[in-house]
Amino acid sequence: MSDRLPPLTALRAFDAAARHMSFAMAAAELNVTPAALSFQIKSLEEHLGTPLFRRLNRAVELTEAGRTLAPGADEGFRALTQAWSSTRRLLDDTTLTVTAGPALTAKWLAPRLFDFARSHPEIELRLSASLKMVDLRRDDVDVAIRFGTGADEGLSSVPVRREWMVPVMTPDLAERFPTPQSLRDAPLIHDDSISFLNPRCDWPAWFRAAGVADDPLPGTHFSNADHAVDAACAGLGVALARRPMIIKDVQEGRLVVPFKLAIETRARFRFLCLPEAEKRPQIRAFRDWFLAEIDKTADMWADIEIIPVEDVSE
Amino acid sequence: MSDRLPPLTALRAFDAAARHMSFAMAAAELNVTPAALSFQIKSLEEHLGTPLFRRLNRAVELTEAGRTLAPGADEGFRALTQAWSSTRRLLDDTTLTVTAGPALTAKWLAPRLFDFARSHPEIELRLSASLKMVDLRRDDVDVAIRFGTGADEGLSSVPVRREWMVPVMTPDLAERFPTPQSLRDAPLIHDDSISFLNPRCDWPAWFRAAGVADDPLPGTHFSNADHAVDAACAGLGVALARRPMIIKDVQEGRLVVPFKLAIETRARFRFLCLPEAEKRPQIRAFRDWFLAEIDKTADMWADIEIIPVEDVSE
DNA sequence: CTTTCACTTAAGGAAAACTTGTCTGACATG
DNA sequence: CATGTCAGACAAGTTTTCCTTAAGTGAAAG
Structure with a gap:
């Protein structure tokens, strides 16, 4: 016994x-x-x-x-x-597992992955599109790209640039709604995926920043930011979208940014990995590529006016 | 690889x-x-x-x-x-591990263990005196005796009798403080171990039940109920103690209960074990003994008036 | 300088774990 | 009702793993 x-x-x-x-x-x-x-x-x-x-x-x-x-x-x-x-x-320097939210994965990462794969053919990249929090020390994930105001305790965290939101629409719609004021009659697209932010960074906030009365705002709601942008691309209405979500669609002419007024949120994307993992070659390669890729679009919208959402009076 | x-x-x-x-x-x-x-x-x-x-x-x-x-x-x-x-x-029917709070262990269980050991020599009883919650399914504990208003989900739970508190003191002190009113000048002993209860079951509550004004009440505070009772035994003052903690000391004359007025709390002791463990012989034996032992003192204090603490107006 | 301590190395042997092959009993099918 | 099939049990033999004994290394302590 x-x-x-x-x-x-x-x-x-x-x-x-x-x-x-x-x-x-x-x-x-x-x-x-x-x-x-x-x-x-x-x-x-x-x-x-x-x-x-x-x-x-x-x-x-x-x-x-x-x-x-x-x-x-x-x-x-x-x-x-x-x-x-x-x-x-x-010990495996040939694979790299990255997790990011579904919106960033669809609108930012996926369109650029081919570029990364070409410059780093030795690295097998695996994407895990999920919002659920991962424990980098326990789960089989090397890098997390997360949006929010997180504390990132015990992790190596690199925040990316200022995050702000502007109205986007198809060129057609932009002609029909030439002024912020006119947007009050436009079909609005709401992105509920960031409704957890405080202060809220939504259509009412942008209208207040623009000095337009913010009556109750009907419109279509999407739980995912990429779906909201897709809807705008399809001409369904005007979306208030975060910068990284619209870069490709604007560059390729599907969307335009008619108003040079954005609201900024304190929440950012951060590039997260374990401190001890910073030295691993594939993680350094991916981080360098990631940050460089962001810098490439640094001077798009140089002329835009960015108002912190905290300064938009309720 | x-x-x-x-x-x-x-x-x-x-x-x-x-x-x-x-x-x-x-x-x-x-x-x-x-x-x-x-x-x-x-x-x-x-x-x-x-x-x-x-x-x-x-x-x-x-x-x-x-x-x-x-x-x-x-x-x-x-x-x-x-x-x-x-x-x-x-599979082991010869040992039984019981966890209970330090006060119940010291004042109720320990004095009676010899009796249990005599009637069940085949069972090796192990006591684990601790307040920390145990997971009966994970930790090596068969039975938990816990005080509170817990939900006991998923467990076999047998609540013991009504729980109430009375002032206790040495016979000497009882002569000096013959009435509830006079207790206002007595050195009070406070048991902080049940301060988590709501409504609180403490000296102010008892004084209100007794119709005595409850000014700020100085005195000595103890974090453990058994220490408070020990202090009362030593003649340090008057303690407001729960029934199970004082049985032995009253039976053996170290303490007396001069006032026939108790306040009752909704919180009880419960005998807890896993449902599937109810059949195991040593657990049945211990539960039967435990409940029988409680019944032995059922008619001590038959004449006491018990007021639910909820009915004591703030 | 020697001793001691903590780990390493090598070789042989004991114990484990696995495979092949056979068997049993019950369900399911014709 | 007979039979094929399937999941698991059992036995014998073999391979692999694991452990022990005994000797060895190198650095720190006395």
């Missing part, structure tokens, strides 16, 4: 069997024969002194002891696998 | 070495020779392709890869050990 850990291979066999609820599938996962797995389970049961599985005719089910052991075993092996692959990743 | 998990014995060797920062101690922990451990670490490093430790003259230190791997490895093995011992515990 030892209280020490049982043979780990047996435990792992149990974990696989419990996850698949099948000895055969577990054996396949571990690349062993079903016989070997059966033996491992049996030996674990002998160690414990009680069965972990109830053998039914064509299936197995966990006994109470099995149900007690399974979650913890799974958790344990998950942590080990996790730790091991993190360590492997540390 | 397999991405699969490396040999688990090697990983465990690494975990032990990283925790002790010493191969020799790790070898001792795993009951192997230092040579075997050295070999395991070496094989793990070969698997990974890079050293995990930097061998110094008389010590080892982790490389960056080692620092990346160590926390996750520790977490993983901790989870496995945890899961295994929980499962063992499930």
Whole structure:
């Protein structure tokens, strides 16, 4: 009756069997024969002194002891696998995993990736478009590009340039709505993806900055910034969009920025990675490329007037 | 360069070495020779392709890869050990681990344990006196006795009798302070351990229940209920104490309850265990004994007037 | 200068884990 | 109702892993 850990291979066999609820599938996962797995389970049961599985005719089910052991075993092996692959990743200079929000991925990263791939053919880039927060130390992600006013504690954080929003529309619409005042009659497109900001950086704020009364503003709402910009490209209306989201569409003539008035928000994009990861070549390469790519468009809109949203009186 | 998990014995060797920062101690922990451990670490490093430790003259230190791997490895093995011992515990009908707050342990459980041990010699009882919440499913604890108004979700919960508080003091002091009114001049002992209750169940509440003005009340404060009762036993003053904390001291004459007025709180002690653990013999035995032991003192203080603290106007 | 300490290296042997092959019992199909 | 199939159990033999003993290295401590 030892209280020490049982043979780990047996435990792992149990974990696989419990996850698949099948000895055969577990054996396949571990690349062993079903016989070997059966033996491992049996030996674990002998160690414990009680069965972990109830053998039914064509299936197995966990006994109470099995149900007690399974979650913890799974958790344990998950942590080990996790730790091991993190360590492997540390040594792998050929792949780079980047996470960014869906909007930035669609409107900024994706159109430029070909360029990065061409200048760094040795790096295999993987994109993970998701808003959910990742733990760079635990998840298999090397770089996160995040929008907000985050504290980024314990991380290497490089904020990108000032972030501001302007109305954008198709050239057609721009002719119909020549002044900020006239926008009050335009179909408005609202980007709800940044509604968490405080102070809010939305159509009412921009109208106030422009000195136009901000009555209740109807219009179409989108939960994702890229969808809002896409809608504007399609001529559906006038969107208030963040700078990085519109660069390509403006450069290629689908959208125009008729009014030289933008509202600035304190929230920024930041380039985040672990401090100890800053030295890894693929991360340096990507960061250098990322920042250089941003600088390329530094003097677009040099003539625009940028008003901090904090200064726009409510 | 397999991405699969490396040999688990090697990983465990690494975990032990990283925790002790010493191969020799790790070898001792795993009951192997230092040579075997050295070999395991070496094989793990070969698997990974890079050293995990930097061998110094008389010590080892982790490389960056080692620092990346160590926390996750520790977490993983901790989870496995945890899961295994929980499962063992499930089968072990000879030991029973109970956690309770320090006050109940000192004033109620400890004095009665001899009785339990005598009637159940086959059960080895372990007490863990701590206020910190335990996860019965994760920690090595079978039964928790907790005070409060908890929801006890997912647990088998048996609340014990109505909980109320009365002033207690030594017989000497009782002569000097014959009326509730006179207590205003008595040295008061405050039990801060239940200050989290709302509505508060403290001296001001009792005085209001007694119809005595509750000016600011100086006195000695204790963070633990048992210390407050001990102080009262020592004649330091008058304590407002919960029923279970004073039974023994009253039965044995160290304390008296001169005023037949108690304030009742909604918070109770509950006997908590996992639903699936209810069947285990040592848990049933302990619960039966616990509840019977409480019933033994059911008709102490039959004549006391108990006022719910909610009814005591602020 | 010698001792000691912590880890390494090498070789042999014990214990584990795996494979092949056979067997059992129940479900499912014709 | 017979039979093919499927999931797992069991046995024997082999491979691999793992551990031990014993000798060795190099730096710090006495």
